[in-house]
Amino acid sequence: MGGLREVAAPFVVPGPSGVALRTRLGQLTDADAQVLRRVGAHLGALAGRDLKTRCRHALVHDAGAWAVRKRELTPLSSARWAGAITRATHDQWALARRGALAHIRSLEAGVRMITHRLSLPVGSRGAKKAPGGYRSRREWHAKARRLRVLEDRLTRERADWTAGRVHVVRGGKRLARMRHQLPAAQLTEPQWRARWEAARWFLRAEGESGKQYGNETIRISPDGEVSIRLPAPLKQWANAPHGRYVLTGRIRFAHRGAEWADRVAANRAVAYRIHHDTARGRWYLTASWQIPVARTLPLTAALAHGVIGVDTNADHLAAWRLDPQGNPMGSPRRFFYDLTGTTGHRDAQVRHALTRLLHWAKACGVKAIAVEDLDFTAEKTREKHGRKKRFRQMVSGMPTGRLRARLVSMADATGIAVIAVDPAYTSQWGAQHWQKPLTSTTRTTTRHDAASIAIGRRAQGCSVRRRAAPPRAHQSDVHGHRTAQAAPKALGREGTRRRLPGPRTRSVPPDAERTRATRTPNTVRDVRSERERVQDPLLLTD
Template sequence: MGGLREVADPFVAPGPTGVAIRTGLKGLAGQDVMALRLVGGQMGSLASRDLKARCAAGLAHDSDQWAQRKRALTGQSSSRWAGSVTKATHDQWALARRGQLAHIQNLQAGVDMITGRLSLPVGAKGCKGSPGGYRSRREWFAKSRRLRLLEDRLERERADREAGRVRVVRGGRKLLRNRHNLQAAQMSEAKWRVRWEAERWFLRADGESGKRYGNETIRVSPDGEVSIKLPAPLAGLANRPHGRYVLACRVGFRHRGEQWADRVAANRAVAYRIQYDVERDRWYLTASWQTPPVRAVPLEAVRSGGLVGVDTNADHLAAWHLDIHGNPVGAPRRFDYDLTGCASHRDAQARHALIRLLHWAKRYGAAIAIEDLNFQAEKTREKHGRRKRFRRLISGMPVSRLRGRLVSMAAELGITVVSVDPAYTSRWGAQHWQKSLTGKRRKTTRHHAAAVAIGRRALGHPIRRRTAPPPHDRSDRAGHRTVQAASGIPGREETRPRVPGPRTRSVGAGRGAKAGDQCAHNRLGHTAEHESWHQDSLPLSH
């Protein structure tokens, strides 16, 4: 095995920097729903106009243009509404820029893959990690045409990035495309219109410390009263002084409700967002605020109590507890989840699996080691074009969502998360640990062996083990080959060098230091046999 890539060092994953909680707006009156729709539509149109101005500015945007955009919106809303709109549109433009860069990298990976495969002979077999040539001349020709198409797309995207142009759709590009194929989307035109308008509404307000209850635009009092500062064109709908509209319902947060109440009582900043779920016909209120960064625990302190290695798979989490020396302790665990169905069901399944994993790890007082996975480069159609099932498998693994959920949920329980490089963990785990951990009463899976490999890498121990020595009287008397390499030795994760010569201490015939000295042997035709032989005289006895 050669050509191994460099393995990055494990690190402690940073904790969450914000909190978001949600509750339902139950008991809204008809006048409340009408007011929310009007405010959302008014601010949504202003957000669309501001997004157009931000995209037109491109890379030449500066603080003066930002202030100019805010002044243009203040007259038709308020200064705080305008501030929230300009910040949201700027964040949306920045997100589009990051997506544009990821798309360029994906196109470049496809171009490189096709170029490499086209350079190989038709039918050439590939090696581990890289595919071979195309199977037929017909496929080779089709891929050569696709290469030109990808190169044209890559050139256009690079030109747009250099010019600062981005393409953003308020409401979502997927929903926009559904309008052209309503039958496949299983939606009527009226239903699509309602959903499209709801997605384009803007009902969010940034918090402000020092103001009453932490927000002047959307205010929620400690007793649950929700009031909204109406934009200037809708001031006639106000049912309270100073152009405010108070909803008829009261709200309360079950999750982190005490934290929210403490912030509101202290007039600390809390941002709010009101959303409408078309499918359920319900309104929701989301509160969010920033939290101080959690001080990272040194990696050596995390290792002192052992770790729980976790291998992420498409339908379950495989975990195994390891002690400080990297030895598996107890029985492995499997936490299943089902990622089929709607987004809320998938999210609930992931959270349920993670909370069971965290409670199990907390029982041992151990940290959690997880792979820092990223399948963006592995999901390319050019690399796994015929392996559609494998592409769907890795595309369905919610690695980023699971990692984000795990870090935020672990911070609440005081559990540290260690991220490790995923290189060769599955391969080496199955090669060196699956068979040795399998017994008559326990069958170790490949995924649990990978969990052991992940935990050992997080602890700083090598994954691969020396092969067991042969029995006595066959080799070197059970020698040194089971000794582990220390953590400070460079190249300990690399392959063992091939030592020339015999593998044992006993030297075979013709291989010793005097193998070329024919004078040391009594063989036919040797010079010693042609010499004259003399016998010494024997002493005569008296």
């Protein structure tokens, strides 16, 4: 057990803290679309100007500077629009700041790894937890040059971090760089220009409890009527009192619509965002609000009806149901998904796989799903794995964060708890202890299926190790009950059993010591047979 790291205890993942619903803004006239474009472009220009000001302030920004920013934007929009813009730009600056710190840590990890591998002899083999030296002198020199590049880049990033400088692109850096790769992106310049302008628009408003329908800027009535408070320079486009514009079409939320209607009718805060999909030519509206985090179900209560262990892989979820004692029941299930294609297609694939998983859990009556608490931030670096490009692509493509967040949100609606466990050694020990015993002529158990059993047993507090079955004579109650599992507090229960000589079960009969003491060795001569061969002299006398 000396080389194994300590396994963290499982815990129940807290439920979601917010709700977001999306619907389409249908039945819009050309005048409605024109007003939305004008408002989005005007507020987007103000948001870009405010973001520039916020980045200029860097680390010396305070509440007074924030008030000045809002005061400058109010005459050009409104007080509520100005508040929404300043908060959005501050959040964007903070997100860029966190991204810069993550980039610095990634560069530091790359510098450490290259330095370590350069210090090893060329061609030396690596260990389990650290790679060896580079394969050739040519690769060694190439990595030495890359080390200098990373060190210079790290120096610049550290200087920007100390000074509070961030690099932000409104609309997205990827979309901005796509302008130079239009043939590869299969876009024309007008199509890219439309996407770029729509991405830089600003049409979002935060809710406020106590106001009519929970939002004064973008107001939606319970019957679906949408009205927008126009900025001051665009008041001439208003078609309703108090500088408001009412859209022709009405909206309806197919999912949780009753909950949204109750919240709006009670004048509770609801935030709205309007965005335009240029590829489809459609307008969408997203409503969101905060909800109190539900009380976390105790771990013992969640595991009262068993658990379903889920192993996350690059193309499927491997799941197996366990009873309350930790024994696998039935056959494993696999829920496949395809993560190629567009972002919407990938998200839909993950959502459909989780829906099938939750339907199966509900049909089984299980109240808990165990997943690994995965974090691949340090496992997908280019410098650590080097030539293993397919492995890095596989790890990078696994939707660990998105899958867990969506699973928690979807499971909360069905009353199923999500338990996160430490992912250490689940695949290795699961394959070692469970893959072969559960493989038969009619069922092929994969390594991922065995890992799902290890995940489920770890969530239940049981050991991953499975003891070997006793002989046939010892499997009945005649010789007493023989459990096939390690005790919960057995020392070394998470490790590999030591190899000891003797029978398979290492069981000794109760009278073994007495038998050994009375047994005559085979090397001693038989005294009785020796006496029979010698004639007694007393028998020869009369």
